[in-house]
Amino acid sequence: MNHTARLRSSLRSRAETEAARLPPLLARAEHLAGTVLLGEHGRRRAGMGDDFWQYRPVQPGDERRQIDWRRSARSDSQYVRQREWQIAQSVGIWVDNAAAMGFASDKALPAKSDRARLLALAVAILLNRAGERVGLAGADLPPRRGEAQMMRLAEALIRDGEDDYGRPQAAGLATHGRALFISDFLGDIGAVRNALTAAADRGVKGVLLQVLDPAEEAFPYRGRTIFESMGGTLSHETLKASELRERYQARLSARKAELRALCTGTGWQYGLHHTSESAQSALLWLYRAFDAGTGPGTGAGR
Numbered sequence: 001m002n003h004t005a006r007l008r009s010s011l012r013s014r015a016e017t018e019a020a021r022l023p024p025l026l027a028r029a030e031h032l033a034g035t036v037l038l039g040e041h042g043r044r045r046a047g048m049g050d051d052f053w054q055y056r057p058v059q060p061g062d063e064r065r066q067i068d069w070r071r072s073a074r075s076d077s078q079y080v081r082q083r084e085w086q087i088a089q090s091v092g093i094w095v096d097n098a099a100a101m102g103f104a105s106d107k108a109l110p111a112k113s114d115r116a117r118l119l120a121l122a123v124a125i126l127l128n129r130a131g132e133r134v135g136l137a138g139a140d141l142p143p144r145r146g147e148a149q150m151m152r153l154a155e156a157l158i159r160d161g162e163d164d165y166g167r168p169q170a171a172g173l174a175t176h177g178r179a180l181f182i183s184d185f186l187g188d189i190g191a192v193r194n195a196l197t198a199a200a201d202r203g204v205k206g207v208l209l210q211v212l213d214p215a216e217e218a219f220p221y222r223g224r225t226i227f228e229s230m231g232g233t234l235s236h237e238t239l240k241a242s243e244l245r246e247r248y249q250a251r252l253s254a255r256k257a258e259l260r261a262l263c264t265g266t267g268w269q270y271g272l273h274h275t276s277e278s279a280q281s282a283l284l285w286l287y288r289a290f291d292a293g294t295g296p297g298t299g300a301g302r
Contacts, residue, residue: 012239012248023152025117025118025121025157025158026121026150026151026154028118029118029121029122029124029125030122030125032118032119032122032279032280032283033122033123033125033129033283035280035283036122036126036280036283036284036287038134041199043085045070054081056079057077057078057079057080058077058078058080058259063175064127066080067079067080068080068255078170079259089108089132089133089177090132090133090134090143090174090177090178091119091124091127091132091133091134091135091143091179091180091206091290092134092135092136092137092143092172092173092174092177092178092179092180092183092204092206093123093124093133093134093135093136093137093153093180093181094136094137094168094169094177094179094180094181094182094183094195095117095120095157095164095182095183096113096116096161096165096166096168096182096183096184096185097113097118097157097159097160097161097166098161098163098164098166098167098187099160099161099162099163099164099165100112100164100166100184100186101113101116101166101183101184101211102188103213104214104240104275105213105214105215105216106211106215109213109214109238109275109276110275111275112211112213112250112275113160115211115273115275115282116182116183116209116211117157117158117280117284118279119182119209119211119273119279119282119283120153120157120180120182121150121154121157122138122279123180123286123287123290124150124153125150125184125282126145126287128145128146128149128150128235128291128294131145132145133145134149134153135149135153135172136153136156136172137168137170137171137172137173137179137181138168138169138170138171138172139156139169139172141156141172142172143174143177158229164187165185165186165187165188166183166192167188167191167195167225168181168183168192168195168196169187169195170195170196170198170199170202170204173195173199173202173204174204174205175202175203175204176202176203178204178205178206178207179199179204179205179206179207180207180209180289180290181195181206181207181208181209182209182268183209183210183211183258184210184211184212184216185208185210185255186216186255189255189258189259192208192259192262193262196208196262196263196266196268197266199266199268200266200267200268205266205267206268206269207268207269207271207286207290208259208262208263208268208269208270208271209271209272209273209282209286210256210259210270210271210272210273211273211274212272212273212274212275213274213275214274214275216252217249217252217274219242242245256272258274271285271286271289
């Protein structure tokens, strides 16, 4: 078999694997979403509607077509005409698909990636039913409504990345819209900081959900242990794993504190969910976080 044939065979095999995963994910997300009662989404707020809401000064990220030139002509500044929220609000979702998210410490537990994708798609389904537009951040899938969009989201979410750790993406987020980032957030904290800062600069507020395996909290390892990254690029061997527990847990606590601080500073909400906990409780928390708006908060599945 030549190189081209092998490449085609590999691509076909990967496509068939992804296609087989799509219907179960969508069906599970639909079922999970069905267990959560929809909140009220008729409150008055700036967004996509027909009635005038307010004028505000132009901000970085606003498009030229949004400027109200008649109002701007009466002053030295340029203004955007905002309308009352009646139909839809744009929500951008980023779900970490890096290799590290494939970790599960026990066969009885879902991988972090499986839980993250399930929650993200279930949230999207709920928001879509409430009349909101949902899309992916950092991808060529802008926010839209409808069942076809849910299928597109499912297809995009099941694709695995090749990096060890994911890097949140703020590209593609609608100005003054909302966002949801789901990851273990154990990689480069600088990437998280940059994404949240970029989102905040565009007036985007949202929810950051950290998903962890219970073993990543308890660090139950003893004796000789070889730690390897899911992508296989990092490896560390120790003869006394238990002696690393205190330092590891201190670093994990520091990472959580830094994530909370980043969220507080940018007007986002921070949530923590363990794969051993109920997906339904995490989804309910996420949906209420969106329904109540963004701001300081913590929780998810607790």
